[in-house]
Structure formats: C-alpha cells, structure tokens
C-alpha cells in the first residue's frame with residue numbers, strides 16, 4: 001500500500017459533504033496511552049446506537065463501553081487518536097494484535113470518528129497509521145471486520161487495496177503488508193513527532209484560554 005502524507009483534514013467543522021483531498025487540512029495521528037482513558041471514554045460514549053453497532057458489531061450499552069475502555073491494554077495493543085483544537089478526541093483507531101500462526105502475524109483494526117468530524121480524511125489517516133505501525137511491528141496482514149452495509153468503511157478498505165470477503169451481511173477485509181523498511185520506520189517516527197508537537201501546542205492554547213476565561217468578569221459581578 002502506498003502511504004502518502006499529503007492527505008488533509010482537521011479544523012473540525014460539522015458538515016454533511018465530504019471535502020476533496022485538496023480542501024482537507026493535515027490530520028495528525030498520535031499514539032494514545034492510559035493517560036488518555038478519560039477522553040477515550042468520552043469519545044466512545046458520544047457514538048450513537050448505530051455507530052456503536054458499526055464499530056463494535058453489536059449495540060453496546062454505556063457500561064460495556066466503560067468496561068472496554070477500562071480494560072484497554074496499551075502494552076499489548078496500540079490505540080491512536082486524532083484531537084480537535086479543543087482537545088476533543090474526534091477519531092480513535094484500535095490496533096489489536098491477534099495470536100501469531102507460525103510466521104504469520106495478523107492485527108485487527110477498529111476505528112470510529114465522531115459524526116461532526118467525518119469526511120475529512122480522519123478515518124483514512126487512522127487506517128494508514130495502523131497499517132504503517134503494523135508493518136513496523138512485523139505484522140504481515142491487517143484485518144478489518146465490519147458490516148457489509150458500512151459503505152464508508154468499505155470505501156476506505158477498497159481504497160487501501162484490501163481484499164474483501166462478504167458473508168451473511170458482514171465483511172472481512174484483509175491487507176497484505178510489506179515488511180518494514182527504513183522509509184516506513186522514519187515515516188512513522190516523523191508522523192508521531194508531528195502529532196505530539198501539535199498536541200502540546202493545542203494543550204498550551206487550551207490552558208491559556210481556560211486561564212483567560214477565569215479572569216473575565218462574570219455576569220454576577222457586572
């Protein structure tokens with residue numbers, strides 16, 4: 001798969017119409033840690049019933065999501081996120097490593113993007129990042145399971161060159177990955193550095209705004 005870095009997104013603005021590649025701003029994907037659990041929980045709880053069905057394959061109530069987030073294992077699996085300017089986690093990709101079968105290592109990818117942030121390349125970027133991480137961790141096959149009516153995910157999978165098998169209203173998509181090379185390792189390192197830097201800037205700006213608001217006179221005082 002060709003991993004390009006000129007895709008764009010961000011400036012999260014609600015819109016029904018997907019933007020063209022040229023109109024999208026850069027999407028920076030950062031690896032998440034247990035420190036991000038609270039934001040992960042807020043992200044998944046924001047998904048409506050149908051999105052939860054598309055993401056998890058079944059309608060999951062809040063307590064199941066709470067359990068899922070509490071038990072996310074950041075050592076065994078890798079979780080990626082995309083943040084808005086206000087530090088809302090607008091996109092999450094979960095890469096879970098399946099038990100190896102001989103030389104064959106497979107990882108399963110699941111993704112969700114908040115409705116307000118869709119059509120801006122975030123889902124695609126999360127997928128690309130998961131693919132490059134998979135290559136760099138000796139995974140030979142990336143796997144996505146979803147409902148066959150999930151046209152958007154099917155489109156992303158097809159665009160990435162995945163082989164798709166349909167059965168009983170569900171779809172399994174497979175992507176054979178090239179082994180890691182210097183380019184894939186450097187590319188991932190640079191992407192992560194850019195995302196960490198971008199997050200730090202957003203956090204500073206967010207704190208400054210909060211501080212500024214605290215100094216503003218309240219309506220009561222006026």
Ligand SMILES: CC(C)(COP(=O)(O)OP(=O)(O)OC[C@H]1O[C@@H](n2cnc3c(N)ncnc32)[C@H](O)[C@@H]1OP(=O)(O)O)[C@@H](O)C(=O)NCCC(=O)NCCS
Nearest residue numbers: 018054055110111112113118119120121122123124151155
């Ligand atoms: C699937 C999902 C992650 C996509 O996120 P996103 O950020 O909107 O994805 P992107 O913007 O990267 O790409 C969407 C692509 O699908 C296309 N698309 C959108 N709706 C479509 C439809 N009904 N049919 C075909 N293609 C469609 C867009 O035009 C875009 O294509 P392009 O990049 O070639 O222009 C998001 O819709 C989501 O969270 N859905 C609920 C959970 C889910 O379905 N998860 C996947 C299963 S694990």
